[in-house]
Amino acid sequence: MDGVFEALGEPARRQILELLATGEQPVGTIVAALRARAPISQPAVSQHLKVLRAAGLVTVRAEGTHRYYALDQAGLDAARDWLAALLADPLAPFAQPLDALATEVARGRRGHQAGPASETEASERHRGRSA
Amino acid sequence: MDGVFEALGEPARRQILELLATGEQPVGTIVAALRARAPISQPAVSQHLKVLRAAGLVTVRAEGTHRYYALDQAGLDAARDWLAALLADPLAPFAQPLDALATEVARGRRGHQAGPASETEASERHRGRSA
DNA sequence: CCAATAGATAAGTAGCGACTTATATAGTCG
DNA sequence: CGACTATATAAGTCGCTACTTATCTATTGG
DSSP states (O other): OOOHHHHHTSHHHHHHHHHHTTSOEEHHHHHHHHHTTSOOOHHHHHHHHHHHHHTTSEEEEEETTEEEEEEOHHHHHHHHHHHHHHHHOSSOOOOSTHHHHHHHHHHTOSSSOOOOOOOOOOOSOTTOOOO | OOOHHHHHTSHHHHHHHHHHTTSOEEHHHHHHHHHTTSOOOHHHHHHHHHHHHHTTSEEEEEETTEEEEEEOHHHHHHHHHHHHHHHHOSSOOOOSTHHHHHHHHHHTOSSSOOOOOOOOOOOSOTTOOOO
16 A cells, blocks of 8 residues: 555546546446546556555456446545644654654744754765665 | 645655644755755755645745745645545535546446446547647 | 457556756845 | 855756557456
């Protein structure tokens, strides 16, 4: 269930989710729906569905030669929870290494000028791209 | 306020939002925070902030030579609302041309095999990409 | 069993978007 | 005013990802 927001970042995939919000649909119907907006090939849709599935945003149910896709609460909940955490925020509720810094920084907020922000200065030539 | 989910699709930008959840921060602090995870240049961060601003996810407040970025409810609400609409779904609450089709399709759902999905078949050579 | 339909996978291409360095703008301080 | 800090913009490069066509697999019906 990885890459939820990456999956949501693509308009065509959001449109698929909107369609599935009306109930489960076979691929053919999804393709037809997307074509109402812009020309797209069946394989392209199949690939989008694969991404949505990997993100935990949809589930598949095979029935005969058809495959019915439906919304998956799991991914949607993950997205909703992340957004909720942003607003809730009683102080860095994110389980990230970022937290250490964020928490420290947070001490100096509210009406003050924040800390000196010591700018490690990228004197290193980070030319190497690996991420 | 466009491209909310596109903006959220980028990990670095989500990390920025997570940091801002702890309170408004100047750019320098944001840069430092991102560098705790991976090397990144200041202009790159500036560009991410621009995207977030365009999406209505953050606001800026200038104070002296510093620019304080903070979360913007507008964009976050837009995202939350879209997700909520997906699950609510008492029948296609999306204001999209898709609706016509979706609604029609929805009639045949629930345990039935959906309509014939007449596959307009992309016999046209949609090589031209403009969207 | 064979033809036909539904969908997924393979392989290649193109364009967008996230990065970089270099430079411009703005505000502060001596 | 001129140097310095903080941030934004310009311009160019490169990889990822969304697309394409071609093909494979699976299920059904005759």
